[in-house]
Amino acid sequence: MIFQSDSFVVSFIKDQIAEFKFTVSGSVNKLSQQTLTDCHQAIKELAQRDDIKGMVFTSDKDHFIVGADIFEFLPTFQRPEEELVGWIKNATDVFDALEDLPFPTVSAVNGMALGGGCEWILATDFRVASDSAKIGLPETKLGIMPGFGGTVRLPRLIGADNAMTWITTGQENRANDALKVGAVDAVVAGDKLLDACIGMLEQVIAGKIDWQKRRAQKQAPLKMNKVEQGMSFAMAEGLVMGKTKGHYPAPVMAVKTIKAAANMSRDEAMALENANFAKLAKTKEAAALTGIFLSDQYIKGKAKKLAKHSDTEIKQAAVLGAGIMGGGIAYQSAYKGTPIIMKDINQGALDLGMGEAAKLLGKKVQRGHMSMDKMVGVLGKIKPTLNDADVTAADIIVEAVVENPNVKKAVLKDLEKSMPAGTVLTSNTSTIRIDELATALEKPENFCGMHFFNPVPRMPLVEIIRGEKTSEATVNAVVDYALKLGKSPIVVNDCPGFFVNRVLFPYFAGFSKMVSEGVSFSKIDKVMENIFGWPMGPAYLLDVVGIDTAFHCTGVMADGFPERMARQEKDPVTIMANAERFGQKNGKGFYSYAPDRRGRLKKSQDAQALELLAPLFDSEKELDKQEIIDRCMVPMINEVLLCLQENIVASPQEADMALVYGIGFPPFRGGVFRYLDQIGLANFVAAADKYAHLGAIYQVSDETRKWADQGRVFYQVEGQ
16 A cells, blocks of 8 residues: 555555555545545655556546536635635646656546546546546536646647537547547557556556657647647637627637647646636636536436335336327337337337437447447337237336327326226326326326427426326336436426426517517527527527417417416417418428428528518517517516416426426526526516516516515525
């Protein structure tokens, strides 16, 4: 034993080669402040020894290091900027000391090496990865950038262009992809990893590999002339600004940092990284994005607790309906390992569903992310059938037939009669009340809603809707299944539209009212996309959702909330639906759609849509950008507040994550409740009062007004 702490053990493993093994308590290795302090002390002592000729860094867990302990580091971000600079420099000094050890070092990268874990391996001289390893710097997703030397070492190792791609996207990189760009030196099977690292060190010690030359490369300025630098950084800045639209300062700052440090020494570049990291840590975007991370941890922790109490073992699932949703559910279940029966009354629909699953899997094979054998195995987990009796083998059944309460109730009633006791029954409905559907059942306690979002393979959210008579056992089992699907389940209470659609349709209503007054729908879209930050403006989103679907849902919401959500007398959605302009599904809605060279649907202005809407108003109307934002967002935010007050959604964390994961609420704003904390609830109420004359959706509740008077904030301390 050479050195030992609560986080790692250092000992000789062969001749004069030492192993520095991370052994942080818990399921994964994280870099806490204490771990970094202990590492620094150990490295100082190790540097003084003359009996070590090489060192390999390993992990005692399935992953190397998953990053810094964000829960511990976040309170540090509350410090003044100048204190932050000193704090981050103390941390980077550890990595510099690691890089400066007087003997060669190699990292044995198993599993994930992310964030601080990636920066740790960058500070060593060599990196050998297992074939299942993933390496990356995801800090920009938290509104910050690498702060332990990532912007300094990675460009010098893999080139500025590759490094800027890694850092600005925050992507996780598979071992073979990392090898192609030179981020790792070798990729081996997991059981050969340690031996490969030792073998590499033996070659270095024997003088066959020049480790000092490799080290010098990471400490020298970038090998790019001024022309190359100018072209590379200008292109990167343009691409990043195009993607972020100025809403995300972290990727922009990362590019500027790499650019400014291109001709600096390591120490100069590190000082620049320290300063710029501290600037980012103090931004509202960093607060919002780290807040999303914490809320995501909160909802996952809550879901795991519920699933842990499930007494239903789900070995076999079934879905009724092989349409877009049913087929997507079948694919997702099979891909994640739970066999599923896909039942339909039409063979053509079954063929279509299986074809879509094969297409999705085929893309994974083409990209090298799946073998052909595995693809065949996944497809084998989907059993298409026309036979009602096959469904009785399932432990959980997802009804995903047409969105019609009478049809759904008839299907559910028949299912209950034939399914064995203990089978869990769910409905994939987007707006119809679970309590209404439950009236068709003799045992409503075994039934709840399971609202998937389209496209199922890509959308992380599943709303689990608890009816009045739904048992906790049923909720627990459905949450467990949703987790098995790789989804983020959020349990809400029953009402028309549940949570996500209930708050989405007032947003659409605010949009529709502006259009009926003569405001250009394309201008509204541009403001809501470019200024507020939605991935799609309301007109574009309606086209993607489907105008016919939106028209149907508007009727359900109007019946459920007649005071606030009654259909407008002059309604652009109704006009589009009556003209059979259903959006992307038939190529025409507010916009027209045609496939581009890659087969992706591209929208364009359509004169016919403008002609259809012209009778709604006497003349075109101009509104400033803030008024457009307020008239769309006030109705949505009002409804979100009501849902919390009525216990439809249990917490701000769950509400915020449902909106981010379900409808793409701009992550840099952190969700509605973090957005309200940033602008101030009293300021929101004042903005809403300006538009109260426009109708009930703009009028705040007495409870909201009371909260504003009390100065209520929804996140008292970051992470709570």
